[in-house]
Amino acid sequence: MSQHSGYTVSIHYDHRLFRHDIAGSTAHARMLAKTGIISQEDAAKIVDGLEKIGQEIEGGDFPWDPALEDLHMNIESRLHHLIGPAAGRLHTGRSRNDQIALDMRLYTKDVAEQTIQGLRRVQRSLASLAQRYSQVLMPGYTHLQRAQPVLFAHHMLAYFQMFQRDITRFDDCVKRADTLPLGSGALAGVPYPTDRDFLAKELGFSQISANSMDAVSDRDFVVDYLSAASLTMMHFSRLAEELVLWSSREFGFIRLEDAFTTGSSIMPQKRNPDFAELARGRTGRVYGHLMAMLTVLKGLPLTYNRDLQEDKEALFDTVDTLLPTLEVFQGMLAGLELDRERVESLAGESYMLATDLADYLVNKGVPFREAHGIVKDLCGFCESNGKGLDGLLLADYHRFSQEFGQDVFQITARSSAAARDNPGGTAPQQVSQELDKVRRILKEAGYGI
Amino acid sequence: MSQHSGYTVSIHYDHRLFRHDIAGSTAHARMLAKTGIISQEDAAKIVDGLEKIGQEIEGGDFPWDPALEDLHMNIESRLHHLIGPAAGRLHTGRSRNDQIALDMRLYTKDVAEQTIQGLRRVQRSLASLAQRYSQVLMPGYTHLQRAQPVLFAHHMLAYFQMFQRDITRFDDCVKRADTLPLGSGALAGVPYPTDRDFLAKELGFSQISANSMDAVSDRDFVVDYLSAASLTMMHFSRLAEELVLWSSREFGFIRLEDAFTTGSSIMPQKRNPDFAELARGRTGRVYGHLMAMLTVLKGLPLTYNRDLQEDKEALFDTVDTLLPTLEVFQGMLAGLELDRERVESLAGESYMLATDLADYLVNKGVPFREAHGIVKDLCGFCESNGKGLDGLLLADYHRFSQEFGQDVFQITARSSAAARDNPGGTAPQQVSQELDKVRRILKEAGYGI
Amino acid sequence: MSQHSGYTVSIHYDHRLFRHDIAGSTAHARMLAKTGIISQEDAAKIVDGLEKIGQEIEGGDFPWDPALEDLHMNIESRLHHLIGPAAGRLHTGRSRNDQIALDMRLYTKDVAEQTIQGLRRVQRSLASLAQRYSQVLMPGYTHLQRAQPVLFAHHMLAYFQMFQRDITRFDDCVKRADTLPLGSGALAGVPYPTDRDFLAKELGFSQISANSMDAVSDRDFVVDYLSAASLTMMHFSRLAEELVLWSSREFGFIRLEDAFTTGSSIMPQKRNPDFAELARGRTGRVYGHLMAMLTVLKGLPLTYNRDLQEDKEALFDTVDTLLPTLEVFQGMLAGLELDRERVESLAGESYMLATDLADYLVNKGVPFREAHGIVKDLCGFCESNGKGLDGLLLADYHRFSQEFGQDVFQITARSSAAARDNPGGTAPQQVSQELDKVRRILKEAGYGI
């Protein structure tokens, strides 16, 4: 190796594709034999040799050699060592360019599936949490200002929806990666009577690529994964932000388990939500990889350019960030304890019921904007008299509108929530139905609770 | 307006949502009447008023008032002016938060559809171009080095595939935006017996949102559009790069129409590919908007926060960048002239046929790696004797292998391309079949050529 | 104009460079006369014409023509109209490429200076605020957990330091933009005996560019501004986050003035911190422009390419985002009211003084780690007995260490802060000295308080 050769070496990270590379080569050897391009004997030797190599790698016995730069050369060289000249026939009708495209697609499909499974487990934790505290009211926020009472379960199920969308994105990601590039050669196709449909079937692809030049240049599926991962991490950053807020003394809504907090060396009570903070921070990392990959691809002429080698670490590190984040949230949410009393006590606090008062008037026939005006005046009266809405007498109400009756006192946080009794609303029966749906979704996906 | 109020004003850009806002309000008014929440008379007045407002805006007669900050307030105020107190009832059972979410979803669905149509037109230009020069060979490149002969049509159809994937992404984008948020209120749902399914039907949504808190906080669909647009612009940046390269004197492959080049004030022959360069540059702009929106959403607690107002300009400017780029490429590709002689003359130049020689030997039974070794030596021989492969005699060939026969001289750029006769390969009959498929796809989409 | 010409038009945004363009042309005309390249008469006509054009534009009387695409062509065409053939001589010894580079540099220098002034005003507001509440204690946070008491003034001056660093970055930005590109021609220099030093002096540049090819390709100074702006917006996003937190009922630390909050239409008490939220959101926008510009420049060969036109809107929108943000914070901070009682009451709450207890023991000779162990046990004792440190008796202390004396009760939030009496620490006298320094810095910069 020359002085600078480290610059092009990739074996320290591309080795992780070994299972996919071996699977691809095995299928290729079988296809070459099936079509008579190589002999059955040679194919059998190759397949055996590859199997042995797989075992060596799994077992930690493989003689990795950085001088051989990448995974392909390491395996190829080892295969030669193990089975001799027959190894030379494996590369018939294929090139590095379609081989690496194949490996990356197989890998991407795998990790996208794993990501979906991880998201399902997080969803299950959310659903359990929603169920455990299904009747607990809490303040709902806009602008980080208390706005209207909502069920804690409703709040949790909002995140369920986000992850549900994320799952559809990773599903799409699988679909888009699900095209066999093998058979594209270096760029123009291969001059052998290969059977690409056989290859696709062997390797579990639902279709073959339609254009060889596109097939060896295309890394859209990597960007698709990174985009989906960016949105998912964004959702976790929002949830993490809330967990951090709720863990503060000022909010005091929740208690995270010890396993998900870091204490002070001195204050055992200190419960820093480090895991949530790290997840929030790692959002940046995934966004960064997305931007990196988009930048790499910008302005590249067809077909293969070495710039494309940069696809790997961006993807691998994203996977290594996202999958553990899913595990952390699954566990962190499962063990989260809600301070029911605290959140319930704030749920109907003071002006949060003002809009309910306006709706009360609307229901008595007052036009919407007029009702708003009345309640606005009422709130102003409270403010200047230093009292909350909950401190008013009927006489006070009547100073602003004769439409107010004794039933105005039945407006509470609970009645407010209960009134939002439309699909998607926070009324207990709506949330309960939603929870049923959610359970069904999870059960169908094999994650029943 | 206070001194700083300009900071929150959005009317200078959100006005473009007026059609969607009016459609949403009209449907809402109808629903309120249908469910008896407001009277048929009021609803009729509202619907008429909104229709008139729509006409005023279309006609340029609407009295926009920046002091009213945003589109909603402008329309609401005008409606009051036109129909009086009934206007006050329109806001029953809805809030700014679900209203703007609705407008953005309607808008996103619309522009995603337009984007698909624009992409189809670009695909049609590509297909026409492929057809026009269907038999022309050119050098195919890896690392910007000539590698193997390919059909120009094959090269063009590689881009067809990229845009085909882009279309599926915008299709998904439509699907993800296709959820009605109206009825979510400020965050918790609404305390009225609204009929959300009716609204969905009126407004062309296939489903209603399942969680009100998510519905008012969610801007994933905007990110989805920006992600899809980033990939699409990336594809155009690759094509633009190639057009710039091919327009250079050094390549000299193509001539762009005058309408898509900018001349020098002095040299009428100067044909700067400014449109391609601008498209390439504008890739950055769209990436930037994606990054911007991901940053906006990072770490936001539920539910609505004013940060979300930043969704609009990022999306609007992306649309204003992408749609015209589609138009430009449709036209630019349609009028592109290929210098057939030039590209054909380079298609089989010198060492580009080396891999074909190796494949020739493999077909004669030489193992792949050995065949490669022989051709490597042969190329070395050429290099040191200052000749190309095309200058060798049979005797020269025999110095390296007796397997070479007279038929070695039948290896040409055209035979090389023809040999790559597998699905996805560059063999003329493969490309021709692919072109048929492509025509079918376009025809089915209503863009027959 | 052809059907697609809108794609290349820039007049709708580059018109804002008119003052810089006119200044540049005026200086160029003077130089051409001084060096005898054109006659004094021609130069005089040109300068007069340009002055008139400047007045027309300022007065709103200039006949802008989009068909002329950009600012340069609009001014050039108008100049011809006003002064006839002499106008044709202005373009001697200069090209579009060095002309636009000049305009952008003049503009960047200007806005960087304005940015510094805006930052100074924000710093002044921070210093005033620190002074107004100079003795008020509040909880200092790590991980959004209360950690140690700090002075509110100390907290405000942390932001002063951030903006101080930002100012040095914009200073550097001015320095890097401070190189005259004029005289570089299209790319290779100009074949006239121009006097570039004269031009530099006229236009206020401290040096001339050393390489014409670099000078017309270089947009580093734009990236420099965008990088500095990104960091500045990041700082504001942190401050904005704190203002949002502190405005929440849960924290309840501050009250923002009406001008910087948006109320509910119904609850006059509702004080949504919309300005802070928007500033936080607009951080994304500026990051996006930075990413956009970096992407534009990636992989561009020398020299001028039309991609560079994309430098303008990225820069302009960043300026239009940052300068108003500075104004908003200047005003918002100036009018911020701190709830002294609330923050003081939380400043020494419970375990926040634990580290002070450990330091107390260290000062009595106990090794640091041992002291920590003792206090850890003490805190554990409190936790399991449901009391705070403030509820302990001396006897309780003695169960853990005999080193505790009566003076342990002198440990309070105030004593804790006072003890951090080293440069940079939160002790009142340190903060007071720091405030003096800060005032001196502001005074020297012409922003005395």
Place this chain on the structure above:
Amino acid sequence: MSQHSGYTVSIHYDHRLFRHDIAGSTAHARMLAKTGIISQEDAAKIVDGLEKIGQEIEGGDFPWDPALEDLHMNIESRLHHLIGPAAGRLHTGRSRNDQIALDMRLYTKDVAEQTIQGLRRVQRSLASLAQRYSQVLMPGYTHLQRAQPVLFAHHMLAYFQMFQRDITRFDDCVKRADTLPLGSGALAGVPYPTDRDFLAKELGFSQISANSMDAVSDRDFVVDYLSAASLTMMHFSRLAEELVLWSSREFGFIRLEDAFTTGSSIMPQKRNPDFAELARGRTGRVYGHLMAMLTVLKGLPLTYNRDLQEDKEALFDTVDTLLPTLEVFQGMLAGLELDRERVESLAGESYMLATDLADYLVNKGVPFREAHGIVKDLCGFCESNGKGLDGLLLADYHRFSQEFGQDVFQITARSSAAARDNPGGTAPQQVSQELDKVRRILKEAGYGI
């Protein structure tokens, strides 16, 4: 360690800070002794222990323990093992928060200095290259169209200027990192009479931080490095693009050494410019890290939050990308061979001298725009008669203007370049002077050629 603890572990990357951490702890121990906070004996033990630990790590004998999560805990634990209870005194008057801020600043200063040295070496290669081919003309490009002849040396020195600016950015980076944070404690300062000026002197800082809360929250200096690195990589991406273009058969301008190209397994002549491509691709990686870090910091409240742990890998990987890229370019440029004949032959080709013709007329007194018109007609004449400007007779010239004389034939590529004889222009004597300056700059920096 719990099941999820891997999520917070950093020892696999933060170990690389060990030299800086040990230097910081050593200085801290000395300061504690000097101020009497701990005894001289304890300090001596600590310093010895730390020295031994440093040797262990350098020698590969250190017992790293992932269960101890990070570098600090590993060293602290080992110190206890080596020297017993005295180790417990090292943490007096300091916290993790100011300790890690210190380590990062020491590291950043170091790598910024190394980056500058690497850039100097690249500049030296550029200067050598410029000198080697100092008189060679080549086509200068705009829009990738040949525009005007330039000296190859002039082109190379354009990059010298870019890297010169980069160096000033890394210089600024050093300056901004050059502030001692130690003494800031967890966030509020420390309750010991520490001597921060002594620490600063020991550790080579020119100043101490002014505000403890800022000091532990600030990672601006990391962003500064990443911004500077992004611009530098952008410059390399431009140079890489040109090397890729120039290595193509179509341009055929240069030959890169074998060590910087990757051949085909079959074609020894194949010289793929993989190193240049990888450098171009890795630009994305560095942009990504910049975006990642900006995202991490967005919206973080004061002071330390665990999100900040994400600063390390972003910085480390940027350093690991940039420094090797500098080495690669130093070597790649040094060995680059220019095809003089090829580039010279294209330097004056056809219409490239059109602007010189116009300037010729201007020098004869024709107004600039009129001269342009004449040459435009002349070029049109050539185009329609299928000849180049070099094929015209004087009679042909006279059809367009009588101002043309015999001396028009003295306009050549060389005369064109020579005419651009102003500072920054491509005239040989200007370039020669510039080369002298450049040599002086390098010599003063210790990199004489």
